[in-house]
Amino acid sequence: MSLLEVKDLRTSFFTDAGEVKAVDGVSFNLDHGKVLGIVGESGSGKSVTAYSIMQILAPTGKIVGGSVKLDGQELVGADERTLRHMRGNKISIIFQDPMTSLNPTYTVGHQLIEAITLHTDRNRKQARDRALEMLQLVGVNEPEKRLKQYPYELSGGMRQRIMIAMALACEPDILIADEPTTALDVTIQAQILELMQDLQKKLGMAIIMITHDLGVVAQMCDEIIVMYAGGICERGTADAIFYHPHHEYTKGLLRSIPRDENNGQRLQPITGTPIDLLNMPKGCPFAPRCDHAMKICLSERPEEMRMNDEQISRCWMNIKDGVEAGNITLERSADHA
Amino acid sequence: MPENKTLLEVRNLKQYFDINMGFFRSKPLKAVDDVSFSIRKGETLGLVGESGCGKTTVGRSILHLYTPTGGQVIYDGQEIKSRESLREFRRKATMVFQDPYSSLNPRMTVSDIVAEPLDVHKLYKTKKEREDRVLELMGYVGLNSEHASRYAHEFSGGQRQRIGIARALAVNPEFIVCDEPVSALDVSIQAQVINMFDDLQDKLGLTYLFIAHDLLVVRHISDRIAVMYLGKMVELADAEEIYKHPLHPYSQSLLSAVPMPDPKTARANKRIVLTGDIPSPLNAPSGCPFRTRCRFATPACAESMPAFEEVSKDHFVACHRVKEIN
Numbered sequence: 001m002s003l004l005e006v007k008d009l010r011t012s013f014f015t016d017a018g019e020v021k022a023v024d025g026v027s028f029n030l031d032h033g034k035v036l037g038i039v040g041e042s043g044s045g046k047s048v049t050a051y052s053i054m055q056i057l058a059p060t061g062k063i064v065g066g067s068v069k070l071d072g073q074e075l076v077g078a079d080e081r082t083l084r085h086m087r088g089n090k091i092s093i094i095f096q097d098p099m100t101s102l103n104p105t106y107t108v109g110h111q112l113i114e115a116i117t118l119h120t121d122r123n124r125k126q127a128r129d130r131a132l133e134m135l136q137l138v139g140v141n142e143p144e145k146r147l148k149q150y151p152y153e154l155s156g157g158m159r160q161r162i163m164i165a166m167a168l169a170c171e172p173d174i175l176i177a178d179e180p181t182t183a184l185d186v187t188i189q190a191q192i193l194e195l196m197q198d199l200q201k202k203l204g205m206a207i208i209m210i211t212h213d214l215g216v217v218a219q220m221c222d223e224i225i226v227m228y229a230g231g232i233c234e235r236g237t238a239d240a241i242f243y244h245p246h247h248e249y250t251k252g253l254l255r256s257i258p259r260d261e262n263n264g265q266r267l268q269p270i271t272g273t274p275i276d277l278l279n280m281p282k283g284c285p286f287a288p289r290c291d292h293a294m295k296i297c298l299s300e301r302p303e304e305m306r307m308n309d310e311q312i313s314r315c316w317m318n319i320k321d322g323v324e325a326g327n328i329t330l331e332r333s334a335d336h337a
Numbered sequence: 338m339p340e341n342k343t344l345l346e347v348r349n350l351k352q353y354f355d356i357n358m359g360f361f362r363s364k365p366l367k368a369v370d371d372v373s374f375s376i377r378k379g380e381t382l383g384l385v386g387e388s389g390c391g392k393t394t395v396g397r398s399i400l401h402l403y404t405p406t407g408g409q410v411i412y413d414g415q416e417i418k419s420r421e422s423l424r425e426f427r428r429k430a431t432m433v434f435q436d437p438y439s440s441l442n443p444r445m446t447v448s449d450i451v452a453e454p455l456d457v458h459k460l461y462k463t464k465k466e467r468e469d470r471v472l473e474l475m476g477y478v479g480l481n482s483e484h485a486s487r488y489a490h491e492f493s494g495g496q497r498q499r500i501g502i503a504r505a506l507a508v509n510p511e512f513i514v515c516d517e518p519v520s521a522l523d524v525s526i527q528a529q530v531i532n533m534f535d536d537l538q539d540k541l542g543l544t545y546l547f548i549a550h551d552l553l554v555v556r557h558i559s560d561r562i563a564v565m566y567l568g569k570m571v572e573l574a575d576a577e578e579i580y581k582h583p584l585h586p587y588s589q590s591l592l593s594a595v596p597m598p599d600p601k602t603a604r605a606n607k608r609i610v611l612t613g614d615i616p617s618p619l620n621a622p623s624g625c626p627f628r629t630r631c632r633f634a635t636p637a638c639a640e641s642m643p644a645f646e647e648v649s650k651d652h653f654v655a656c657h658r659v660k661e662i663n
Contacts, residue, residue: 041523155614185387186550187611190594194610212524215553215596219603238600256528258557259598266535267557269528273493289525 001072002029003173003206004053004091009066011045011052020277022048022061024230027304030174035200035207037221037238039214041274045230046210050176053208054093055083070174088119092167096179098159102151109147112166119170134165139195157188161195168199176208181216193220214257218242226250229275229285232304236311246313249286284316292317339380339560344413344544345399345430345512346375351407352391352398356619366618368394370568371408373645376512381538381545383559383576385552385591387615391568392548393435396514399546400430412512428458431505435517437497441489447500448485451475454507474503477540478533495526502533512544519554531558552595556580561651564588567618567626570645574652584654584663587627625657633662 011023023045030036038046051057053068055075068075070090075083095101103111109131116127128147135143138161151159160180167175177196181189197220200207209220217224217238224241226233226249234247245251252270255262262268272289275281281288287297294316302314322328350372353365369391376382384392398405401423410417417426431454434440441450448471454460461467472482478499489497498518505513515534519527531554537543549555555562556576563573564585572585583589590609597603611630616622624641628634638657645655656662 041525157614185615186552186591186594187387188614189596190608190610191612193596194608213596214524214598215603218598218600219596219606242598242600253524254598256525257598258531258553260602263557267528267532269532270525271529273495274523274526 003032003071004030005067005069006030006049006053007067007069009049009052009068010064011048011057011061012064013058013061015060017278021230021280022277023052025066026227026230026232027066028225028232028235030206030208032173033200033204033206034223035209035221037209037211037217037224038227039211039217039224040227041212043229043274043277044227046227047178048230049227050093050178050208050210054087054091054176056087056093088115088172089170090172091174091176092170092172093176093178094160094163094167094180096182098156098163098183099151101163102159104151106150107147108149108151108154108162112147112162112169115166116169130169131165134169135162137168137199138162138165139191140165155188156184157191160184160192164192164195164199168203168205171203172205174206174208176210178210179212180209182211182213189216196220214253226253229277229280231285231301232312232314233286234311234313234315236307236313240308240310244311246307246311246318247286247315248290248292248317249315252290284314294320340378342378343375344378344380345546346411347395347399347408348373348411349408350395350398350405350410352394352403353406364619367568367621368618369398372565372568372570373408374563374570374573376544376546378511378544379538379542380561381547381559383555383562384546384548384565385550385555385562386565387550387591389567389615389618390565391618392565393516395565396432396516396546396548400427400432400514402432428508429510430512430514431508431510432514432516433498433501433505433518436521437494437501438521440501441497443489446486446488447475447480447492450489450500451503451507454504458508460508470507474506477506477537478503493526494522495529498522498530499533502530502537506537506541509541510543512546514546514548516548517550518547520549520551527554534558552592553598564591567616567621569626569642569655570653571627571655572653573645578652582663584648584652584659585627585656586631586633586662625655633658 007027009023009026013020013022026049040046052063063076070086112131113127116122116130122130132143135146140146140161181192211217221238224238225235228249233249241250245254255268256270270289275285283298283300284302287293297316302316304312304314305318306312319328350369352369353367355363356366358364372395386392397403399410401417412426415422417423451471451474452467455467455470461470471485480499519530522530547558559576562576562579564571566587572588583592590611593609597606613630616629622629624639625643628638643655643657645653648654648659
């Protein structure tokens with residue numbers, strides 16, 4: 001049994017313009033001590049997946065199907081008591097913007113100690129000691145002084161360290177990091193990523209790293225999920241995704257970013273514009289932008305296909321390639337064609 | 338292809354802002370302090386650095402969106418000083434802004450946005466001429482006539498940036514300051530816009546000052562790259578040279594901190610992680626601005642600002658110890 005099992009998760013937002021299927025059938029497992037990256041563009045559903053696991057969706061959002069199991073315990077439909085126990089203790093989250101995720105009207109110490117006393121049976125004095133210990137752990141200098149400061153007195157990198165200290169104070173099994181370094185400068189980003197890797201080794205928690213930066217996932221993650229329009233395109237080990245992508249969207253992404261391989265050459269962008277979630281196409285959501293789209297891509301959404309031990313993909317091209325290579329018999333592909 | 342002719346020269350540019358400290362006291366914030374460089378015709382100069390280092394201010398001061406506190410901007414052999422020279426200059430030099438959401442007037446149609454510079458500089462005789470020019474400009478950036486009567490909010494981020502570029506091209510400029518033009522865009526859209534900048538440069542012979550914090554994008558698009566830190570320029574060299582042999586300790590750590598989109602390289606990469614934060618430009622350290630975070634700093638570094646010197650051909654560095662540490 002995996003630590004976290006997400007199965008066919010579906011989350012929709014009900015807006016005036018209609019139902020927006022922000023997460024549409026996402027499944028994955030996460031084991032103890034692993035780092036899973038979720039990459040995708042804005043609107044791909046990566047953050048909503050995380051919020052659905054934590055069940056901290058906006059009021060218009062609702063989980064409409066699927067299951068999220070933590071240590072075998074079902075979280076979808078669980079009562080608020082169970083959820084409250086889970087949040088912070090078992091799973092905690094750090095957000096993209098360290099400027100807005102701390103309360104500006106309370107001191108850093110107040111917020112840290114509150115989180116600790118709420119989730120553990122430590123008294124205030126013990127909680128304060130724990131807060132100091134956590135600040136030291138995340139490399140904040142002069143922790144005594146910081147406890148008395150307000151968030152506005154600290155730099156972005158420092159605030160993100162405090163968010164990490166708060167998230168890890170109750171020793172969660174899973175840390176969800178939602179674009180933790182997007183708002184930070186490159187050299188500060190390097191500090192925070194280094195810190196997260198260090199802490200992960202020391203404390204052994206699993207991390208779900210949500211980002212749009214392929215560089216960050218390449219550096220941090222064991223496994224990667226690539227999302228587009230609310231669904232998973234491809235899931236696999238970091239090496240498999242980067243060196244043997246099996247989905248046209250992943251391939252397109254890798255061709256469109258400047259890297260060592262295409263240095264000095266023209267970039268090959270993905271054509272078209274990002275998808276409108278209110279008007280989702282019938283077949284594969286990426287088909288309208290895909291250079292290799294076939295007839296079936298426009299009419300039928302591909303199921304998950306297991307490519308090998310390390311990789312799962314949802315792309316009809318794999319069937320085509322398989323038929324051409326003679327790995328799939330025509331008899332089976334006949335009813336797809 | 339860059340020619341050998343210098344198009345724009347910036348000499349000892351200074352841009353200070355007075356910050357109100359209360360009780361009628363104010364203190365100068367030295368956003369850009371004594372920066373000199375030149376750009377050749379047809380070249381792309383990348384300008385990188387972290388937030389608050391003054392890279393955007395350099396772009397704006399060159400265009401005189403702020404009146405520079407000191408220094409000279411010389412364009413095509415002529416110093417930009419009088420109102421006349423400025424007016425002339427603004428027809429040759431334009432700007433593309435970072436945020437395609439706030440840089441387009443929501444109450445104007447796309448054709449009016451694109452035509453505004455034409456209106457200002459009175460660059461058409463008849464309505465028809467104006468309309469034709471707008472359509473031509475929109476064609477350059479991959480938009481078509483049906484987009485012309487719509488409003489900015491109807492477009493996605495990538496398309497809005499195209500509108501911003503069309504507007505910048507309206508006066509037939511020679512030089513464009515691109516201030517983080519792709520950082521607000523999604524990865525798959527970034528490449529489209531970067532390619533468009535490349536194509537337009539080839540087609541119209543443009544010269545760019547390309548300001549960005551994404552170092553991989555800058556490397557891709559630039560011929561030469563300049564690195565700034567706390568209002569000073571610390572290094573300037575050919576794009577490949579600076580990536581392969583950065584000489585300033587700050588450039589070295591900045592480049593090593595870039596997460597490479599390749600798992601094997603990323604794992605093998607030895608990062609030079611800087612300690613501490615960037616000092617506030619209001620309390621910039623004495624001497625070399627980088628000394629507080631520098632691995633190689635000595636007491637001498639606190640005493641004077643190192644000169645921006647050519648250490649090898651076309652490779653400029655401002656560091657007291659550049660010879661010893663490399």
